[in-house]
Amino acid sequence: MSTMWAATPSEQLMRMATRAAGRRRSATRRRLPLYIGLAMLVLAVAAAVLAPVLVSQSPTTIDVLHPLAPPLTPGHALGTDQFGRDVLARILYGARIDLAIAFGATIVTLVGGTIIGLVAGYLGGRIDSVLMRLVDLFFAFPFLVLIIAIVAMLGPSILNMFVAIWITSWVAYARIMRAQAVVAKRQQYVLAARALGYGRLRIMFRHILPNTASAVIIFSMVDAVGNIILAASLGFLGLGAQPPSPEWGTMISEGQNYLLTSWWLATMPGLAVVFVGIAFSLVGDGLADLLRTGER
């Protein structure tokens, strides 16, 4: 029926389906977001660390002779602000603050929330119900409002912003980790570990945690985006870093006053936030994809 070089129906179909599957699959292509995200993150960290090498100006040196210079002015690639400070320099030095917040706030709440959720989920009982009521309560508040209220009491500063984030952000991790721990508790590997007579701590941290950590780790990337935005938001509202700190949100807030004449002042630091935010998102997406397929 078929001539020698005509493909059989099976081969034809196989070719079509393989092509479609290839579009869907391709390991490198799927990991592309992760790699791009990591590269962007490395770039951001490098820019923050190497800021003194990359730009000659200091972020706080006032140059009254050249205020509000537009971008691409010689010596000021991104222009200057109302005091003649170099915008690029401020953004690079600002990265130190905003990245520190993204990592610092996220890591502390990740660790704290995970431990609380793990303990609550595994031990159950009264500890669990008290903790989870507390978590429910925190969730009833709009996150930002709660943080503002706390910062209001402590007084606006970067340290207090950290404290406010630490007080409120652990709840999401606790909730995620608790759900995981409750499920894991009934699984074979945990039952086996218990049958072997291992202690609770060992079971929780050596057995359950390594097997369930992917969920909180993936979430921490989303949370890092949230924390970057939060830091900028508080800076913008005047409740975080205070001027003349080159924190990005603070810069945007100052720049808004010059929106009518000098668009770059509010725009550029925002782009920096978006850049770092996208980097964390991509890493988060990529990790989710990687860890999920790893489980299967």
Place this chain on the structure above:
Amino acid sequence: MAAGGPLLTVRDLRSYLSTRHGVVRAVDGVSFTLGEAEVLGIVGESGSGKSATCRSIVGLMPASTAHVSGEVIYHPHGGRNILTARQPELQALRGAQLAMIFQDSMTALNPVLTVGDQLLEAVNAHASLTRAQARSQAIGLLERVGIPAPARRMRDYPFQFSGGMLQRAVIAIALASSPRLLLADEPTTSLDVIIQDQILSLLLELQEDTGMSMILVSHDLAVISEVCDRIIVMYAGQVVEEGRAADVITHPAHPYTQALLDALPQAGERGLLRSIPGSPPSLIDVPDGCRFAERCPHVLGKCRTWDTELLETSGLTGTSGLTGSGGRIETGGPGQLARCWRHDEVRRPQA
């Protein structure tokens, strides 16, 4: 169960799914012919391609991932291949000519609409009726499938129905426009044993009353052998044996069918249930040769390298093979086919 001319011809049906892990050959060259008013059983383990075959026939495979080829000819529709039919054409066939019921009755109906709404939708799909006409027809259908107090139950939501009642409602929906072919994909699997029997007899009763043809898919050979005229046994996406129900049950010609039969619990017989050793091959990296070779007690060297077509088994059928054979040949179903080199040695009367 008088058989007329052919109603449906399936030729070299293939359905390949593109997945993350590669191409899954869910259906790999299935052919068969179904006669008018015939009940055909498709049996096989889960993952053998039974459901995918049915879904491919009616065009319900996911368009984005499934690649379907071959021919499905629904004869009343004039010899056209319905696999290549466009949406309006399919829409006209579905319900009115081809109907299908699914495995899980609990999820087969939309949870947020009343059963009556969903039934009326089917009743109105191919007929222009007044509200009152449609309603009385719907109530009649519910009555026919044995739902008590049908007028009242029209207002109920699916979650207010039991599993068996839901499956009855699903059958009523399928029959709303008097289709000529009903595909029943494991219609009783999700139900209790007693309910299973009730639903099966209801299906058979309806089939006999209406004279429609039916394809009954099941993993349970006992169920299939009870109610079907003819049986197709599927393994790893292929048909491995086909024949009259009585022949296949009494003289299985493929080692897989034999193994399936051996695995059936025998009434009154104590002792260990026999299961088939090993597991079906991956449908992504399909091995050369016979797909059952790895698990086959009769395996030869050549089985692992060369596959065979469906071979006609020699006519050493007993008297049972002769009764009504005139009808058999007319429906296009040859005596008994098996995809096995050693079918004649394998074939033996089943105890």
Place this chain on the structure above:
Amino acid sequence: MSRFSSLPQRCGHLVIVLFGITLVTFFLLRLLPGNPAVAILGTSYTPARAAAIDNTLGLNRPIWSQYGLFLGHLFQGNLGFSFFYGQPATTVIVQHIAPTVFLVIYSAVLAALISFPIGFAAGLRRGGVIDQSSRILFTVSFAMPGFWLGIILLLVFSVHLHAFPISGFGGGFAQHLYYLFLPALTIALGFSTVLVRSLRAATIATLQAEFVDTARMKGIRWRRVLRRHVFRNAILAVVAVFGVNLAYLISGTVLVENVFSLPGLGSLLVNSVADRDYPVVQGVTLLFAVLIVAINLLADIVQAALDPRVGQEAGA
């Protein structure tokens, strides 16, 4: 109908949550190491003045009795006295409610208008043009601070194109719609990220449901299958998400009000923090929490109206 029968129970639960909210707002603000007297007096601090303030605020009493006093006042609608405005805090807060409520509803509606078509389209054609481009778009907008997006919109549409006012609330409904368009759009774009994602996922999941196959096999129009069977169920899944993400909407409001200088609760909150006007901060925090709880209840009611199963499963 009986499907709303669980509502009284939910309202009971609500009272408990509300009680908890008062606890948190009260103790959070009292137990943190800030001292209102010090904060209020600033440079004019003297121990005598501080003691006087402590006395008027009841701060020298035991903490539980302070809480009792706070609750008692709360029941009378008394949130304390705003030193900054020289008015009861309740009065000040009530004056600022309208723009915020208007903005929240406006943004929610806009978000629905934006994300429903995109979410469905992306879910129906997975990997299609709309799916891919919306994914990129929303990855970017997810990483974008809402207030910055607001500033950019302001820059483009108000400063350069003069299409919208730079700030203000306007008078009358039509003017509100016009003045609040950019602020609402800012919040809606951010919120759409979440909505599109969940709508897409819900649409994909619903398309795979067996009841969709049942409906298709009836031989009815594809559009009808989509409308009655796919979308209805997908939206249902999203209503639940809506409640969970309300906090996002409210947080967005706080920021955007400050960008567009709207006289709402968000601006009031931030200004009161700067002015160390604690009764107002406390009152607004409380109000936002109550607002979230109330809208969640509303989402539950909507869900009960759309989904016959709600409230029945527990009994079944």
